[in-house]
Amino acid sequence: MSSDNPFGEAMDEAAEDKQQEERREPSDFDLEPHYDALNAGVKDHTVGVSVSEEMHQFWRELQDTEDIDVDAAQSIRNHLENLAHRHPDVFERAMRKLEIDREM
Structure with missing residues (x-):
């Protein structure tokens, strides 16, 4: 299902995420x-x-190109960090499990 207003949908989703954080x-x-x-x-x-062959080739070319200053791996780490802040309940559950694993 496509939308006539993807920006409006993104704003609505962000508002819902904020409300969920506030209700936490x-x-x-x-x-x-x-x-x-x-x-x-x-x-x-x-x-x-997992990526397609096309994405893998693009990834390799990004890594090999000297005139483009991009760190795709760091971009992925940044995205995961943002997700941790967007989903604090899931992040907390993961960190609790990590602390239990570290105690063993």
Whole structure:
């Protein structure tokens, strides 16, 4: 289903996301140190993303082109960080699980 007003739909979605954040019950779990650690420090884990042959070739060309200053991997990390802020309940659940795993 396509829309006659994609900008309006995006604005409505953003408003709904904000309302969901405002309705979220406060938690005693401190997420700030986890938010701070998202995009910092050693990058020693990988996230695999399946892509088409065309996208893979484009990715390789982006990496090989010296006259374009883009770090596609950092762009993906930034996007995941933004998603963590947009979906704090899911992020909190993940960080709680991470802390449990670290205790073991």
